[in-house]
Amino acid sequence: MRRHILKKVITLFLGLLMVSGTQAEAQDDMTKITFFVSYIPSVQFSPIYAAIENGYFAEEKIEVEVEHSFNEADGVDRIAVNDLQFGMISGEQVIVARAAGKPLVYVMEWFHRFPVGIVTPADSGITEPKDLVGKKVGIPGPFGASYMGFRALLSANDIEELDLQVESIGFTAPEAICTGQVEASVVYVSNEPLTIQNNCFEVSVIYISDYVDLVSNGLVTNEETIKNNPELVAGVTRALHRGVQFVIDNPDEAFELSLKYVTDLPESEYETQKQVLLNSIELWKSDHLGATDPARWETTQEVMLEIGFISEPLDDLEAAYTLEFLPKHDE
Incomplete structure (x- = not known):
């Protein structure tokens, strides 16, 4: 009787060892990556979170850790030297990086509409770019995607920056608009107009993507990872x-x-952030999800040359992006 019980215990123990070994092997098969995302955890990055939680990365035998940071330049530099292999980086930063000899490659377009616009009070009478002439317009500063989009909008409408009263206000657009410090402001359209509406008054938004087609945020890697x-x-x-x-x-x-992932979001903010997500989704939608348009890269480079973000065109602009890794029906 005892021998029979002992045999069962040994069999059970061996079975547990086999299961444990199988799980360990499965874990060893996983490739671990860090995915760089600028800014703080937000519902605007829900596709990454969903891909993790729904097991899409796991099905590819990939284990993902998300790294959020305000320092996009640091992410660019680390991807360039293969310290990181993947990140969500804006298109103009890829061009700036390649102009400096940093071999970044954009492999999937996430935002199919440029996420920057101009917000104004709804009763301001400002409804189109030409209405901005002579007005006091706030910008975060003469840098980054927001300034590039702002200058592209002016150029597309034959407006010079000197035709406006441009004021650098940092990332304080809601406060600057609400207090009347500026009459219009460059904003990220997913969330900042909503913040102003919730705290001050109704607004109107001029969407830069309605006037000029620029490359926005996407999945970026480097040439070494693509090769190896x-x-x-x-x-x-x-x-x-x-x-x-x-x-x-x-x-x-x-x-x-x-x-x-957005662990510090109070429940009182849920409805607002749900709307931020819906606004973001409108920027992601496309009949060719993930595919980037070469014409957008040409336009983006032209704007960057005009405003001095780069001093000369890239010799190999086509090498800055690829459609090679998209699901075939989306190329």
């Missing part, structure tokens, strides 16, 4: 692509998934 591990690049691209599509199709569920 194209399967990893393809896997990350597929997983994120699925994440974006999932959020577009299931915004309520995506919002709930995001709460695990």
Whole structure:
């Protein structure tokens, strides 16, 4: 009897060892990556969170840690030297990086509409770019995607910056508009107009993407990773692509998934942040999800040359991006 019980115990123990060994092997098969994202955890990054929580990365045998940072330049530099392999980086930063010899490559377009616009009080009478002439307009400063978009908007409408009263206000657009410090301001359209409406008054928004087509944020890697591990690049691209599509199709569920990552969001802010997510989704939608348009890169480079972000055009602008790793039906 005792021998029979002992045999069962040994069999159970061996079975547990086998299961444990199998799990350890499965864990060892996973490729660990750090995914760089500028800014703080936000529902605006829900496609990454959804791709993790829904197992899209795991199905590609990829384990992801998300690193949020306000320092996009640091992310660019670390991806360039292969300290990091992947990040969400804006298109103009890819061009700036390649102009400096940093071999970044943009492999999937996340934002199909440029996320910057001009916000004004709804009763200001400012409804189109020409109405900005002579007005006091706030900008974060003469740098980054927001300034590039601002200058592209002016150029597309034959307006000179000197035709406006431009004031650098940092990232304080809601306060500057609400207090009347400026009559209009450059903003990120997903959230800042909503903040002003919730705290002050109704607003109007001039969307830069209605006037000029610029490259915005996307999935970026480097030439070394593409050369040495194209399967990893393809896997990350597929997983994120699925994440974006999932959020577009299931915004309520995506919002709930995001709460695990946006840990400091008070419940009183849920409705506002749900609207931020819906606003963001409108910027992501496309009939060719993930595919970037070469014409956008040409336009973006032209604007960057005009405003001095780069001193000469890239010899190999086409090398700054690729459609190679997208799901085939989206190329």
